[in-house]
Amino acid sequence: MSLPVKLYLHYPAVAAVVTVQHEGRTNALACVWHTALSFDPPLYAVSISPKRFSYDLIRQAGAFAVNFLPQERADLIARFGRNSGHDLDKFATWEVETLPLEDALAPILAEAYAAYECKLYAQHTYGDHDLFVGEIVRLHQAEGAFGENRVLNIPQVKPALYLGANLYATLSDEPPVFRDGQR
Numbered sequence: 211m212s213l214p215v216k217l218y219l220h221y222p223a224v225a226a227v228v229t230v231q232h233e234g235r236t237n238a239l240a241c242v243w244h245t246a247l248s249f250d251p252p253l254y255a256v257s258i259s260p261k262r263f264s265y266d267l268i269r270q271a272g273a274f275a276v277n278f279l280p281q282e283r284a285d286l287i288a289r290f291g292r293n294s295g296h297d298l299d300k301f302a303t304w305e306v307e308t309l310p311l312e313d314a315l316a317p318i319l320a321e322a323y324a325a326y327e328c329k330l331y332a333q334h335t336y337g338d339h340d341l342f343v344g345e346i347v348r349l350h351q352a353e354g355a356f357g358e359n360r361v362l363n364i365p366q367v368k369p370a371l372y373l374g375a376n377l378y379a380t381l382s383d384e385p386p387v388f389r390d391g392q393r
C-alpha cells in the first residue's frame with residue numbers, strides 16, 4: 211500500500227547526525243529516524259536507506275555514532291542531509307571539527323551537545339530502510355548540557371527539532387512544566 215504523503219505527521223523529531231569511519235574514510239548523514247531500544251544492554255537504533263553512502267560504510271565499520279547538534283547548527287545538519295558521500299568527501303570538503311579521540315569508533319562532532327558511540331549490534335531490513343541497532347559503548351556530553359537530574363539544560367541548549375520541508379525548530383525559553391499527576 212502506498213500513501214499519498216510521506217511520513218511527516220509525527221514530526222517534530224530531534225534531528226541527529228550519524229557519523230561513521232572506516233579505513234580512513236569518514237562520512238556523516240542527517241538522521242531523524244532514530245530511537246532508544248533498551249537500557250540493558252544499552253541499545254540505540256538508526257534507520258538508514260540502502261541508497262545512502264553511509265549504509266555500506268556502517269556495515270563495513272561495524273560501528274557508528276549518533277551526534278546531537280543544537281538548532282544553531284541546523285545549517286550543518288542540513289548540509290549533511292542534502293549532500294551524499296557518493297559525490298563528495300564531506301569531512302574533507304567542509305573541515306568539520308571533531309573531538310580528538312584516537313580510540314573513537316566513529317567521529318564525534320565537536321559541536322554536538324551529546325553523542326552516543328555505538329558498536330553495531332544488529333541490522334534488520336524494514337521496507338525501504340534498514341534499522342541499524344548499535345550498542346552504546348561510550349557517551350559524550352558537553353559540559354553543562356545536562357542538569358543534575360540528567361535533563362537537558364534548556365534554554366542553554368537548544369535542540370534541533372526537524373519539522374520536515376527543511377525547517378528546524380527548537381523549544382521555547384519557557385521553563386519546562388513539572389506535573390505530578392495532581393491538578
Ligand SMILES: Cc1cc2nc3c(=O)[nH]c(=O)nc-3n(C[C@H](O)[C@H](O)[C@H](O)COP(=O)(O)O)c2cc1C
Nearest residue numbers: 239240241242243258259262263264291293294295
Ligand atoms: C533532517 C533530515 C533527516 C534525515 N533523516 C534520514 C533518516 O532518518 N534516514 C535516512 O536514511 N536518511 C535521512 N535523511 C537523508 C540523508 O541524510 C541524505 O540522503 C544524505 O545526503 C545521505 O548522505 P550519505 O549518502 O552521505 O550517507 C535525512 C535528511 C535530512 C535533511
